[in-house]
Amino acid sequence: MREQQLEELREKLTSSTEPITAVRIAEAVRSAGLALGSGTAAQLVKQLRDELVGLGPLQQFVDQPGVTDVVLDAGGRIWTDGDQGLQSTGAQLESEDQARALARRLISVAGGRLDEGHPCADGRLGNCRIHAVIPPIAVEGTMISVRVARSSSASLDQLARQWSAADQWLPVIQAMVAQRMNYLVSGATGSGKTALLAAMLGEAAAQERIVVVEDTTELLPQHRHVVHLQARAGNVEGAGRVDIGQLVRETLRMRPDRLIVGECRGAELRDFLTAMNTGHQGAGGTVHANSPQAVPARLIAMGALAGLGPETVAVQAAAALHLVIHMERRAGRRMPVALSAVQYQQGRLAMTEVLRTQGEQTVRGPGWYDGGWEELVR
Numbered sequence: 001m002r003e004q005q006l007e008e009l010r011e012k013l014t015s016s017t018e019p020i021t022a023v024r025i026a027e028a029v030r031s032a033g034l035a036l037g038s039g040t041a042a043q044l045v046k047q048l049r050d051e052l053v054g055l056g057p058l059q060q061f062v063d064q065p066g067v068t069d070v071v072l073d074a075g076g077r078i079w080t081d082g083d084q085g086l087q088s089t090g091a092q093l094e095s096e097d098q099a100r101a102l103a104r105r106l107i108s109v110a111g112g113r114l115d116e117g118h119p120c121a122d123g124r125l126g127n128c129r130i131h132a133v134i135p136p137i138a139v140e141g142t143m144i145s146v147r148v149a150r151s152s153s154a155s156l157d158q159l160a161r162q163w164s165a166a167d168q169w170l171p172v173i174q175a176m177v178a179q180r181m182n183y184l185v186s187g188a189t190g191s192g193k194t195a196l197l198a199a200m201l202g203e204a205a206a207q208e209r210i211v212v213v214e215d216t217t218e219l220l221p222q223h224r225h226v227v228h229l230q231a232r233a234g235n236v237e238g239a240g241r242v243d244i245g246q247l248v249r250e251t252l253r254m255r256p257d258r259l260i261v262g263e264c265r266g267a268e269l270r271d272f273l274t275a276m277n278t279g280h281q282g283a284g285g286t287v288h289a290n291s292p293q294a295v296p297a298r299l300i301a302m303g304a305l306a307g308l309g310p311e312t313v314a315v316q317a318a319a320a321l322h323l324v325i326h327m328e329r330r331a332g333r334r335m336p337v338a339l340s341a342v343q344y345q346q347g348r349l350a351m352t353e354v355l356r357t358q359g360e361q362t363v364r365g366p367g368w369y370d371g372g373w374e375e376l377v378r
Contacts, residue, residue, distance in 0.1 A: 055128065056102050058146055061089055062128060068148055068190065072099060074140030081190065083332040099142040103132035106144070112233070122216055129216050149194070149218045156199040159192075163335040168362040171377040172339065172355060173325070177203040179376065180282035182320055184264070186289040186298075187327035192334030193286040194218050194262065196327060200284065201226070204258060208282075211254050213247045214262030227254070244268040245306075248275060261285035269299065269313075270306035276320035283320075292326045292340040296349035311347060318344035324351060341367040 055062055061070045061080050069081035076093035079086055093099050107114040107130065110123025114132055122131040129147040156173065160166040176183060177200050185193045201210055201221035210226045212219050217230050229250065232242040244261065245268035251259055252275060261272050263286045276283045289295045296314070303313035326338040340351035353365025354373065368374075 055106065055125065055130075055146065057091065057093060058102075058144070061091075062146060062148055070146040070148070072102075072142070072144040074138060074143055076141070085332060096141050099144070100134055103134060103142050103144050106130050107132055124216050127220075129218055147218070149220060154195060154199055155222060156203055159195060159199050159334075162333040164330075164333075164357050164360045165362040168355070169336050169357075172373065173200060173336070174203055175373075175376040176200070176323060176325075177282070180258075181322040182276050182281065182283045183323045183325060184284065184295065184321060185286045185325050185327060186292060186295050187286075188288065188290060188329070190334075191327040191329050193327050195334065196325065196336065197260070197262075197284055197286055198222075201258070201260065204282065208257035209255060210258045210260060211251045211256035212260045212262060213244055213251060215244060217262075219260065219262055245271045248272055251275070252278070252280075256280065258282040258284070263287070264302060266302055267306035269302040270308055273313075273316040273320045277316060289326070292324050292338050292351045292353075295324050295340075295351060299349065314344055314347070314349035317349055318342055323354070339367075341371055 055070075058070050058072065058078065061067060061078060064080070064082075066082040066084075067080045071079045071081070072093065073079065076096070076099055078089045078091045078093075080089055081087075093102070104114050106125065107121045107123055110125050110130055112121040112123045114121045114134060116134075116136075119135070119137040120131075120133045122129065124130065127149045129149065131145040131147075132143070134142045156170065160170045163169055173196075185197050187193045198219045198221040201212075201219070202223050204210060204223060206224055208223075208225065210221065210223055211229065212226060213229045213231075215231045217228050219226075219228075229247045231244050231247060232240065244266070248259070248261060248268055248271040259272075259275055259280050260283065261268065264272060265288065272283075272285065287295060287298055289298050296317075299317050300310045300313050303310070303316075308316070321342040324340045324342060325336050326340070327334060328337045329335075330337075335357070337357040338353065339355040341354055343350050343352050352367040352370070354367035354371060356363045356365060364373075
């Protein structure tokens with residue numbers, strides 16, 4: 001099809017107030033005189049769908065199996081991340097104007113705003129979390145980051161296939177869920193925290209009600225009773241903002257059997273710990289940390305944002321949390337590498353090692369014997 005005809009179809013679809021759907025696109029192609037059974041027409045429908053309601057030139061890479069992230073750098077180059085690590089696709093956008101137009105469209109479709117007055121924004125499209133930043137904040141040029149959430153719907157058994165010493169880790173994690181322990185999953189970006197948390201929720205009893213609070217919805221557990229609450233940014237004047245802390249407080253009136261905070265990263269920690277200290281067992285969340293030993297410092301820093309002192313955070317966290325599972329990415333595989341018991345010792349928060357992956361084996365620490373894990377995993 002000639003470029004002029006393609007442009008006419010774009011204009012026809014975008015000029016109407018009706019929502020752009022795959023059905024409307026197909027009808028527009030049919031009205032242009034092409035039979036939808038032909039390969040050319042099918043390819044055109046996909047191209048228009050990706051361009052108008054999908055992720056445009058990024059969509060083909062999002063659709064590739066194994067891809068977890070697609071990023072557009074400031075030079076217009078497209079990269080993917082997955083089992084093989086960060087790799088260049090060789091594809092590149094033609095100009096900064098094209099990159100900025102794509103970023104604005106994606107954020108707009110996701111219900112957000114991206115312009116000079118609000119140069120950073122994120123949102124969700126389908127199973128993808130979108131983040132975009134434009135100049136002047138992005139010094140070299142527009143950048144887009146896409147996180148693909150497909151892996152968060154995998155079961156615990158499926159995830160365990162790529163773990164070292166899976167026969168040791170799997171019964172331990174299953175016991176944590178069955179015993180309704182409160183826990184945090186720690187790790188760096190892209191280490192598999194969200195995927196593990198979702199898989200653990202899939203192990204919860206079918207009659208339990210799981211309430212999930214997130215900044216942007218990512219957790220997709222395979223469980224029949226999951227409800228989501230998503231934070232909302234305010235308008236230009238700041239009105240209408242609903243933060244995670246407020247949502248955590250709302251969940252206490254929603255009869256949760258398990259309260260889950262997708263990522264603890266600020267003052268909402270106070271409300272999360274308070275909820276777990278008022279009888280909510282089986283609660284969980286994720287936290288960014290480079291090691292289990294770094295978790296106490298992260299919690300104290302977040303507590304400070306809520307006006308809590310270090311000792312208060314230590315006492316509250318030790319009373320609320322049982323365990324921290326630390327995730328790492330090794331040779332392209334995302335796996336649990338350390339399990340630590342959360343304890344209050346000599347006025348501070350301490351991590352006592354329960355289990356640690358060393359090579360392809362696991363090593364049991366003092367917390368294994370103190371916690372009676374032999375009986376729990378039997």
